[in-house]
Amino acid sequence: MSDLRHLMSPMDFTVEELERMFDVAVDIENNMEAYSHKCDGKIMATCFYEPSTRTRLSFETAMLRLGGKVIGFADANSSSAAKGESVSDTIRVISCFADICAMRHPKEGAPMVAASKSLIPVINAGDGGHQHPTQTLTDLLTIRSLQGSLSNFTIGLCGDLKFGRTVHSLINALVRYENIKFIFISPPELRVPDYITEMLQIRGIEYKEVIKLEDVMPELDLLYMTRVQKERFFNEEDYIRLRNFYILDKAKMEKAKPTMHVLHPLPRVNEISVDVDDDERAAYFKQVQYGLYVRMALILTLLDMTDDHVNEGLLKKY
Numbered sequence: 001m002s003d004l005r006h007l008m009s010p011m012d013f014t015v016e017e018l019e020r021m022f023d024v025a026v027d028i029e030n031n032m033e034a035y036s037h038k039c040d041g042k043i044m045a046t047c048f049y050e051p052s053t054r055t056r057l058s059f060e061t062a063m064l065r066l067g068g069k070v071i072g073f074a075d076a077n078s079s080s081a082a083k084g085e086s087v088s089d090t091i092r093v094i095s096c097f098a099d100i101c102a103m104r105h106p107k108e109g110a111p112m113v114a115a116s117k118s119l120i121p122v123i124n125a126g127d128g129g130h131q132h133p134t135q136t137l138t139d140l141l142t143i144r145s146l147q148g149s150l151s152n153f154t155i156g157l158c159g160d161l162k163f164g165r166t167v168h169s170l171i172n173a174l175v176r177y178e179n180i181k182f183i184f185i186s187p188p189e190l191r192v193p194d195y196i197t198e199m200l201q202i203r204g205i206e207y208k209e210v211i212k213l214e215d216v217m218p219e220l221d222l223l224y225m226t227r228v229q230k231e232r233f234f235n236e237e238d239y240i241r242l243r244n245f246y247i248l249d250k251a252k253m254e255k256a257k258p259t260m261h262v263l264h265p266l267p268r269v270n271e272i273s274v275d276v277d278d279d280e281r282a283a284y285f286k287q288v289q290y291g292l293y294v295r296m297a298l299i300l301t302l303l304d305m306t307d308d309h310v311n312e313g314l315l316k317k318y
């Protein structure tokens with residue numbers, strides 16, 4: 001079992017391993033049919049203790065597109081968690097049925113507990129306000145595809161930077177690349193956590209914190225919008241006060257560079273006006289598509305099935 005690999009954080013893979021996974025994802029994008037039987041006979045379990053549209057359906061589509069099959073639950077109340085079964089016991093049971101498991105859980109660290117007891121690879125599909133590594137893989141592949149590289153740009157992260165796990169994972173992943181400047185745009189109550197700004201200071205990485213989105217729009221190469229996370233607020237009043245703090249609209253887009261791209265992990269609530277969707281710089285639905293390719297590449301990587309399956313060109317490259 002010593003070779004068993006899980007994905008708990010984007011940092012579980014080196015930059016070189018990620019590059020290789022992204023190359024496989026791009027190959028999948030261009031040669032989808034060539035991958036359609038790579039996981040024949042394999043089963044993925046999706047264990048979602050918290051709601052999801054993209055992540056769960058993207059994993060399930062990824063396994064189906066690879067020729068595998070899918071089992072799982074989308075609601076903890078329809079599983080034996082409702083009877084008090086622990087995550088540790090659940091994963092030991094799932095290990096008897098499936099070859100790989102994607103797990104989302106409202107409690108930080110729950111997928112890690114599962115991984116420690118699992119006999120199959122476990123993928124953290126989001127744990128509380130902590131990490132969302134496959135969203136980060138999606139974001140990195142999207143940025144690499146749009147910008148041509150994962151270095152040398154200014155990224156604005158806007159909205160709920162306190163509870164947004166996608167933001168925390170993405171910052172942790174981006175600090176490993178060259179010459180990236182961070183601009184954090186949030187109300188004071190939803191500032192990025194101190195442990196992140198302290199980490200940036202220690203690493204000597206440039207960042208600033210601002211409240212007004214309009215003021216920094218012209219500086220940005222990428223704008224990563226996020227939703228205010230209703231489910232993580234302790235009181236309704238604060239949520240209602242902050243939920244519409246930022247609304248990206250056509251007028252604000254006019255202040256941005258013609259080459260700036262807008263990303264969003266989705267779901268969107270009000271923070272991006274629908275009239276921005278037609279702007280060619282709006283890349284959030286493309287981002288969903290990249291999420292499928294990178295999850296297919298991740299499944300192949302964790303099942304150790306890439307080398308004999310990637311096309312000849314990729315094999316030559318490594």
Ligand code: CP
Pocket residue numbers: 051052053054055056126135265266267
């Ligand atoms: N981006 C994301 O995690 O979306 P879902 O909550 O719909 O999975």
